[in-house]
Structures are given as C-alpha cells and as structure tokens.
Amino acid sequence: MAGPRVLELGEGRLLVDLDFRDTEGLVAAFLLPEPEGWALVETGPTSCREALCRGVAAAGVSAEEVRDILVTHIHLDHAGGLGAVAEAFPNARLHAHELGVGHLADPSRLVASARRVWGEAADRLWGPVVPAPPARLRALRGGEVLPLRGGELRVLATPGHAKHHLSFFDTGLRAVLAGDSAGVLLEGSNRVRPAVPPPDLDLDQLFGSLEAMRRTEPRLVLLSHFGPTPNGAEDLRTYRTAVERWRDVALAAARERADAGYVAARLAEADAAEPGDRPSLVSGYDLAAQGLLRYFQTHGELAGASS
Numbered sequence: 001m002a003g004p005r006v007l008e009l010g011e012g013r014l015l016v017d018l019d020f021r022d023t024e025g026l027v028a029a030f031l032l033p034e035p036e037g038w039a040l041v042e043t044g045p046t047s048c049r050e051a052l053c054r055g056v057a058a059a060g061v062s063a064e065e066v067r068d069i070l071v072t073h074i075h076l077d078h079a080g081g082l083g084a085v086a087e088a089f090p091n092a093r094l095h096a097h098e099l100g101v102g103h104l105a106d107p108s109r110l111v112a113s114a115r116r117v118w119g120e121a122a123d124r125l126w127g128p129v130v131p132a133p134p135a136r137l138r139a140l141r142g143g144e145v146l147p148l149r150g151g152e153l154r155v156l157a158t159p160g161h162a163k164h165h166l167s168f169f170d171t172g173l174r175a176v177l178a179g180d181s182a183g184v185l186l187e188g189s190n191r192v193r194p195a196v197p198p199p200d201l202d203l204d205q206l207f208g209s210l211e212a213m214r215r216t217e218p219r220l221v222l223l224s225h226f227g228p229t230p231n232g233a234e235d236l237r238t239y240r241t242a243v244e245r246w247r248d249v250a251l252a253a254a255r256e257r258a259d260a261g262y263v264a265a266r267l268a269e270a271d272a273a274e275p276g277d278r279p280s281l282v283s284g285y286d287l288a289a290q291g292l293l294r295y296f297q298t299h300g301e302l303a304g305a306s307s
C-alpha cells in the first residue's frame with residue numbers, strides 16, 4: 001500500500017494528505033515544527049487515523065514528538081478523529097475553540113447532528129467518534145500564541161463557517177491555516193467552493209473573519225480542503241466574492257421556494273459543476289443550501305416570502 005503523500009510547504013512545515021474516502025487531495029493535516037517536538041493541525045475523521053499515523057511516520061516524526069494537536073473547528077472531517085488520534089499521540093495537548101471542547105469530550109451531540117444531516121452515510125464516512133480525554137483538552141478563543149521553530153503560531157478567532165472556528169497564522173511561513181473559513185479549493189481547480197454548512201453559518205462573521213486573516217498579510221493561505229491556494233492573500237478576496245454570489249443565488253431561490261432541495265439545485269445550476277464534481281465530496285450543494293437557508297431564516301431575510 002502506498003503511503004499518504006507528504007508535501008513540503010517550506011521552513012520545515014509539512015502537509016499530510018489524509019486520503020479521505022480513499023481519494024487524494026480532499027482532507028489535509030499540517031505538521032509544524034516546535035522548538036522541541038511538533039504541532040499537528042487537524043486530525044481529520046477517525047476513518048483517516050491510519051493514513052494520518054502513516055503520514056506522520058513518513059514525515060520522520062515519531063508519535064511521542066507530537067506535543068500539540070490543534071483543530072480549526074469541530075466538524076467531523078476536521079476533528080472527528082481527535083479522540084482516536086489522542087491515543088496514538090500520547091504526549092499531545094489537544095487544542096480547540098472554547099465553544100467546541102465540551103463536544104469533543106462528549107461527542108454525542110456532534111454525532112447526532114452529523115447523523116441528522118448525513119443519515120446512514122455518517123458512520124461510514126467518519127468512523128466512530130471517540131471522546132477526547134478531558135484532562136488533555138485546552139480551550140482557545142483567539143489571541144493565544146504557541147512557539148514554533150523559526151516563528152510562532154498565532155491563534156485567530158474566525159467564526160462564520162461555524163461559531164467555533166479558529167485559524168492559525170504561522171509567522172515563520174507567513175501562512176494562515178484557514179481550515180474551512182476560506183472555502184474549498186481542490187488541487188488543479190481554479191474555482192473556490194463556498195463552505196457554508198448548517199447549523200451556525202453566519203455570513204457577516206465569515207466576511208469579518210476573512211478581513212481578520214487578510215490583516216495578517218499572509219504569503220500563503222492553507223486550506224484543509226486542500227493545501228496552499230494559488231494566489232495567497234488575494235484568494236481571501238476572491239472567496240468573499242464567491243460567497244456573495246452563492247448568497248445571492250440562494251436568496252433569490254429561497255424567496256421563490258424556501259426548500260433546501262430547490263435551493264441546492266439552483267446553486268448547482270449556477271455553478272455549472274465541474275465533471276466529477278470533486279468539491280462535493282467535502283462540501284456539497286445540499287449542505288450549502290441547508291446552511292444558507294437556515295441563515296436567511298434566522299436573519300429575517302425571508303420575511304413575507306412563501307415557503
């Protein structure tokens with residue numbers, strides 16, 4: 001079996017391809033060197049645990065050297081594997097947003113909400129969600145700093161995609177690790193896919209978070225789906241435009257019919273999906289339609305419209 005890809009990002013920073021759904025280039029984790037040991041950003045879901053462990057080993061990093069594991073947010077494709085991975089990296093502190101740590105220690109609500117959205121497919125896609133050991137969890141809220149070799153990692157609160165979303169600015173690489181807060185842009189594509197799922201999407205916060213990331217003046221933007229974007233900070237601006245376009249298409253559709261299936265079909269149509277539609281493997285039209293519809297409903301955008 002071929003090992004997962006490990007890509008060099010510069011300054012000793014590495015990307016590990018987690019081979020989600022046995023497919024390259026969908027879900028990434030990142031290894032950042034600390035003065036002693038390593039930080040891992042994102043674990044992926046439990047179903048990617050083997051690929052992650054093999055990738056870390058292939059990078060020449062021993063399990064004991066991983067001292068910090070940080071997740072951008074608690075959606076299962078980013079952090080579902082945290083509890084399972086914690087066993088494999090016994091010395092690591094586990095960091096997540098303060099609004100998320102409770103759900104990682106007791107994932108019952110996370111699992112229930114994933115099953116509500118994804119149905120039967122949830123368990124197959126993500127595998128079992130193991131509770132993360134509470135004594136090892138650390139709550140972040142933005143503003144914290146972790147030392148890195150050749151720089152530091154600054155924690156940024158970047159709500160919008162989810163209220164518990166964090167991004168990380170690596171001053172050594174001048175890279176912002178954006179999780180899902182700057183969208184989905186797969187290798188070989190030049191079209192960024194809005195990542196706008198339920199339940200707590202907030203577009204004003206999302207745009208504010210793009211601005212907060214832009215203020216770090218990054219040279220690189222690193223997406224969890226997937227890797228460095230082609231134009232760095234400029235892609236943060238491009239992403240705002242892409243989200244605004246989807247918002248407008250979805251709002252017009254929702255005012256005709258406040259139905260997620262209908263809104264999803266209008267988004268897919270306006271998007272003229274690429275052959276194979278790979279971005280939908282991590283961020284589908286259905287989920288986006290549900291996220292936007294719920295946002296419009298809770299922000300009074302559909303007042304007076306028929307449903």
Ligand SMILES: [Zn+2]
Pocket residue numbers: 073075161162180
């Ligand atoms: Zn997410």
